[in-house]
Amino acid sequence: MVQVRELMKMIRLSDTKKNRRKIIRWMQKRGILRRTVKCVKCNRRMHLVTCHVKDGLWWVCKHHRSSPQSVRNGSIFTKSHIPLIKWLEFMHRFAQGLQLKQLAMITDGIAASSRTLTRMAKVLRKVCIAAVKRLRKRGMRIGGRHRFVVIDQSKFAHKRKYHRGRCGNTWRRERQWVFGMLEVEGKSRRPILRLVRDRTRKTLIGKIRHHIRPRTSILTDEWRAYKGQLAKYGYDQYSVCHKKNFVDHENGAHTQHIERAWQNYKLEVWRHRGNRTLESLKLHLKMIEWHHWLGVRHYNGVLGRLFHDVKKQVK
Numbered sequence: 001m002v003q004v005r006e007l008m009k010m011i012r013l014s015d016t017k018k019n020r021r022k023i024i025r026w027m028q029k030r031g032i033l034r035r036t037v038k039c040v041k042c043n044r045r046m047h048l049v050t051c052h053v054k055d056g057l058w059w060v061c062k063h064h065r066s067s068p069q070s071v072r073n074g075s076i077f078t079k080s081h082i083p084l085i086k087w088l089e090f091m092h093r094f095a096q097g098l099q100l101k102q103l104a105m106i107t108d109g110i111a112a113s114s115r116t117l118t119r120m121a122k123v124l125r126k127v128c129i130a131a132v133k134r135l136r137k138r139g140m141r142i143g144g145r146h147r148f149v150v151i152d153q154s155k156f157a158h159k160r161k162y163h164r165g166r167c168g169n170t171w172r173r174e175r176q177w178v179f180g181m182l183e184v185e186g187k188s189r190r191p192i193l194r195l196v197r198d199r200t201r202k203t204l205i206g207k208i209r210h211h212i213r214p215r216t217s218i219l220t221d222e223w224r225a226y227k228g229q230l231a232k233y234g235y236d237q238y239s240v241c242h243k244k245n246f247v248d249h250e251n252g253a254h255t256q257h258i259e260r261a262w263q264n265y266k267l268e269v270w271r272h273r274g275n276r277t278l279e280s281l282k283l284h285l286k287m288i289e290w291h292h293w294l295g296v297r298h299y300n301g302v303l304g305r306l307f308h309d310v311k312k313q314v315k
């Protein structure tokens with residue numbers, strides 16, 4: 001369990017040998033660094049001793065002093081040379097907002113270059129993606145009786161490698177449909193965002209039935225694939241042309257309100273999209289799912305969830 005206040009105390013420590021050790025012990029306690037390590041040669045527990053390399057501590061086997069191990073081994077920080085205190089600061093920023101302001105972070109001395117920052121973000125995103133994959137495996141379902149789900153399709157452009165004979169590879173802009181299902185309940189949002197091959201009835205209804213519980217009130221656009229179809233499967237369907245009928249009696253929230261939520265949401269996707277590839281689009285959709293399903297729902301907030309997921313990666 002980690003709290004922001006506690007983390008901030010660590011981040012504010014000056015970079016001395018003593019503090020580096022303190023930070024390592026703190027990270028071990030939170031489970032994001034290994035707590036125990038066994039010697040590969042004799043399988044006995046290794047000991048944490050001070051050393052002169054960057055982290056200030058390493059694992060040593062009292063029987064084989066010749067092969068010490070880094071405190072980072074088995075964690076997500078293994079391949080990085082960034083001081084652990086900087087990693088903590090970066091994790092804090094990462095949890096604050098998915099959109100990372102690189103310039104500010106360079107000015108604040110978290111890392112010297114945007115390349116390093118990009119690499120660091122990639123490491124943390126990988127952690128989040130792994131968590132989303134576990135979530136998807138468990139099954140993501142939304143809605144139910146008295147619950148509202150807005151569904152919509154958006155087109156996203158991305159670049160795709162395009163083979164053209166001997167001329168080698170060039171990049172071509174491609175369009176990709178994203179099918180979104182968004183549960184809105186008070187201030188809580190639970191989005192499910194999926195790439196779809198086409199927008200046929202079979203594809204879309206398939207996704208709806210897979211992810212949305214029966215008896216849900218579903219607000220749809222006018223797309224003909226599901227127009228008037230959803231009642232068959234036990235849903236209450238409202239389309240935007242019947243706006244006035246669609247009122248959330250529980251909270252008194254009106255369609256416009258819900259629609260705005262969805263719009264903001266799409267904007268969020270667009271903002272992250274940039275001029276990227278299909279892979280990057282998939283990644284951002286997953287990151288948005290991570291944020292709403294796991295991040296903001298954690299009892300210790302987004303940061304708490306991030307620590308939880310980083311901990312899961314410790315081998």
Ligand SMILES: [Zn+2]
Pocket residue numbers: 039040041042043044061062063064
């Ligand atoms: Zn040994």
